[in-house]
Amino acid sequence: xxxxxxxxxxxxxxxxxxxxxxxxxxxxxxxxxxxxxxxxxxxxxxxxxxxxxxxxxxxxxxxxxxxxxxxxxxxxxxxxxxxxxxxxxxxxxxxxxxxxxxxxxxxxxxxxxxxxxxxxxxxxxxxxxxxxxxxxxxxxxxxxxxxxxxxxxxxxxxxxxxxxxxxxxxxxxxxxxxxxxxxxxxxxxxxxxxxxxxxxxxxxxxxxxxxxxxxxxxxxxxxxxxxxxxxxxxxxxxxxxxxxxxxxxxxxxxxxxxxxxxxxxxxxxxxxxxxxxxxxxxxxxxxxxxxxxxxxxxxxxxxxxxxxxxxxxxxxxxxxxxxxxxxxxxxxxxxxxxxxxxxxxxxxxxxxxxxxxxxxxxxxxxxxxxxxxxxxxxxxxxxxxxxxxxxxxxxxxxxxxxxxxxxxxxxxxxxxxxxxxxxxxxx
RNA sequence: GCGACCAUAGCUCAAGGGCAGAGCACCUGGUUGUGGCCCAGGAGGCUGUGGGUUCGAGCCCCACUGGUCGCCCCA
Numbered sequence: 001x002x003x004x005x006x007x008x009x010x011x012x013x014x015x016x017x018x019x020x021x022x023x024x025x026x027x028x029x030x031x032x033x034x035x036x037x038x039x040x041x042x043x044x045x046x047x048x049x050x051x052x053x054x055x056x057x058x059x060x061x062x063x064x065x066x067x068x069x070x071x072x073x074x075x076x077x078x079x080x081x082x083x084x085x086x087x088x089x090x091x092x093x094x095x096x097x098x099x100x101x102x103x104x105x106x107x108x109x110x111x112x113x114x115x116x117x118x119x120x121x122x123x124x125x126x127x128x129x130x131x132x133x134x135x136x137x138x139x140x141x142x143x144x145x146x147x148x149x150x151x152x153x154x155x156x157x158x159x160x161x162x163x164x165x166x167x168x169x170x171x172x173x174x175x176x177x178x179x180x181x182x183x184x185x186x187x188x189x190x191x192x193x194x195x196x197x198x199x200x201x202x203x204x205x206x207x208x209x210x211x212x213x214x215x216x217x218x219x220x221x222x223x224x225x226x227x228x229x230x231x232x233x234x235x236x237x238x239x240x241x242x243x244x245x246x247x248x249x250x251x252x253x254x255x256x257x258x259x260x261x262x263x264x265x266x267x268x269x270x271x272x273x274x275x276x277x278x279x280x281x282x283x284x285x286x287x288x289x290x291x292x293x294x295x296x297x298x299x300x301x302x303x304x305x306x307x308x309x310x311x312x313x314x315x316x317x318x319x320x321x322x323x324x325x326x327x328x329x330x331x332x333x334x335x336x337x338x339x340x341x342x343x344x345x346x347x348x349x350x351x352x353x354x355x356x357x358x359x360x361x362x363x364x365x366x367x368x369x370x371x372x373x374x375x376x377x378x379x380x381x382x383x384x385x386x387x388x389x390x391x392x393x394x395x396x397x398x399x400x401x402x403x404x405x406x407x408x409x410x411x412x413x414x415x416x417x418x419x420x421x422x423x424x425x426x427x
Numbered sequence: 428g429c430g431a432c433c434a435u436a437g438c439u440c441a442a443g444g445g446c447a448g449a450g451c452a453c454c455u456g457g458u459u460g461u462g463g464c465c466c467a468g469g470a471g472g473c474u475g476u477g478g479g480u481u482c483g484a485g486c487c488c489c490a491c492u493g494g495u496c497g498c499c500c501c502a
Contacts (some may be wrong), residue, residue, distance in 0.1 A: 005475095005493070060500050064428075082502090111502085116428080118496070125502060195499080211498090259501085270501090281502055308502025336460055367460050375462040386460055400462065 009115070009123025011310075020313045023323035024155065025108060028128040028307070031150045035143050037104040037130055042086040044110065048076040054085030054295055056262020058203055065113040079112035083129035084263075084288065084304055085295065091133050092297035102135035102302075108309075120279035120311045130285075131304035133292065138239035141267045141287060141303050142247075145240075148271055148283050148305050149249050155312065156321050159274035160282075162251035164244075165226070166237040167205070167258060169265045170290060172230035177204050180223050188218045208256040224255030233266055240267060263288040267303065275318025276311060283307035327426065328378030329357030331417065334370040336386035344385050347395070347413055354414045356421065375400055381420075383413070 006012055013021055029039070048068055055061050067079035080086050087105055090096075096103045107129050114123060130147055132140045145162065152160045167173060182204050189197060193212035200207055208219055229237065244251055251269070259268045268286035276282070285305025292300035316323070331351060333344040341364070348358040359377055361370040367384075374382045384396040384405075395413060398405040408416050 008493070065500085113501080115500080116498095117494085118498095121501075127502065206500095261501095278497065279501070283502070306502065311502055334461075366456085368457090368462075369455075371462040373462085382462080384461070388460085396461090398461070403462090405461085 007123070009117040009121075011122060011124075017313070019323040019326050020316055021309065022326060024309055024312050024316075025128070027154050028106075028108065028151055031147055031154065032106040032128075032130055034150075035104065035147055037106040037132075037147075040087060040090065040105045040107050041109070042083070042090050042107060043080075045077045045079050046086050046089065048078040050085050050089050050295065051078050051081060054088065054263065054291060055081065059262055061113060061261070065115055067112045067114055081113050082111055082261075083107050083109075083127055083306060084131060084291070087129070087131050087304075088133065088288075088291055088295050088297070088302065091300075092292060092295055097134065097298060097300065101133075102140060103133045104131070105133070106130045118279060119277040120308075120314055122310060125311075126309040127306045128309060129304065129306040131302060133302040134300055135303075136236075136289070136301040138236050138267075139243060140301075141236075141240045142243035144285060144303050144305050145244070145251075145269060146247070146249065148285070148307065151307065152271065152273070152282070155316060156319070157273055157282075157315060158319055161272050162249070162269060163254040163257050163272070164241075164251045164267070164269045165254050165257035166229060166233060166266050167264060167268055167286075168225055168229050168233050172228060172233055173205075173225070173265075176225050176228040180228055181205070181208075181225075184222055185218070191215070191218045205258050209258045219256060222256075226253075226255050236266055259284065259286060263291040263294065265289045269305070271307075273311075273315045275315045279311070281308070282311045282315060325426070327357065329359045330379050330421070330426065331356060331358040331381050331383060332374040332377050332379035333358060333360040333383045333385065334367060334374060335361060335384075336367055337390075338364075340385040340387060340390050343390055343410070344383070347383065347385075347410060350414050351417065354418065356414070356417050381417075 032039075048066070051066060052062050057063075061081045066081055069077060071077055087107060091103060091105075107127075109126065110124050111127050112124050115121060117123060128151075130144060132144055149162070168176060182200070185192065185200050185204060185207060189200070191214070192200065192207070193210070193214045196207050196210050196212055196215045199210070205225075207215070208222060210216075210219060226237065257268055257270060259270070264286040266287040266289065269284060270281055271283040272280045273282045274280070283305060285303070287301070287303040289299075289301040291302060292298065331348075333348050335341040335344040341360075344360050348360045351358040359374075359379060361373060371382065380400050382398045382400060384398060389395050389407075392407075393410050394407045395410055396405050397408050397413075397416070
């Protein structure tokens, strides 16, 4: 048993899994780029206040999931539990409101939440996060959702489901909660589970997406917020749905979808996929028109979404989807005798500097041993050099797949492989 | 934070309270300089950690740590 292990809830992504990651991240960058989103990197930790205020003090994240620590200067810092707050902080700090609006940004990197690990849930996971800041148009909401859509489609996801809701704004949500939802829930409080009675006190909206079986009948008949939106929110929601319908992006209206972050306004959505177990969300997001102001900027609308890369990879594996292989050397040098080894080293050097990956057998093991290594490597072609080849200025090139072997002039080897690979690109 | 199950070689798993093993993977060899299949050999373990019961514990008991899966919540 290894003495040291990766900390609880963290994991190593081993070379054999990297093809999945490179594929997903490459597609994410490419798709975000098509919508005009630019990459940004923000610190892995921020002033604790950025998240406490930005994510919201009533949220699970802030209440019990943050990795908070004091540095040697006594500052309270927190490992980012999500990207949005940090990106908005950067938007404000760098005066991005003077840039052409909206500012479209995306980030990829680790985020941290102190939770009990579970299938698809880790203390460190990787998010792809897109933020469109400075635009109130429902078209921005559509573009954000569309990026998510395009990504999952490009990955060949079979059973994706978009759940959509609008939770109103600071004008229509409080009256709804105060005058409609709470009175209704109070009227049937004896039918609610214990947890939901508590929730009713702390955060009534969250009762709506409860999974408590006993509370279901009450929640199912609850007056949906979407029927109590103000005119602006109603129009915005209708406009977003118009775009989704026009471009045939299937989604399901879920009047009980409420997300756990305080900053959401109007649009909220969550994407789920099959093959994940209990934690089946592969992405989610929404509009956050109040967030920039909360973090000290001018009133500025914004909308964004985040996808969890680990969960995406889990779905790909559950579906049996294999990513395109990573490039790997296709040539392996086998040698016999010290001068031949030197020649192999020099020839491999030439190949590599011509853009062709090459491996050279280490040590001076038997050719059988070297050949075994070659066949276990990524290489399909073995270049064999011994005394005979050396004296003739040649090498033998063996195709491991067909078993065929031909002599090639050493001086022509680079050109020979270039021709071969031009006709037979990898995979 | 709560609950359930689990922990033996790199991986997948055996071992009725009495000598810790197999398959796969890894390394070496099977006569002159050629892989896969096959054969032989090798290496690899304080049985997660610490206590307890017992003449004797991988096995029974307790605690801890970690893993897995749920609850909560989320990506």
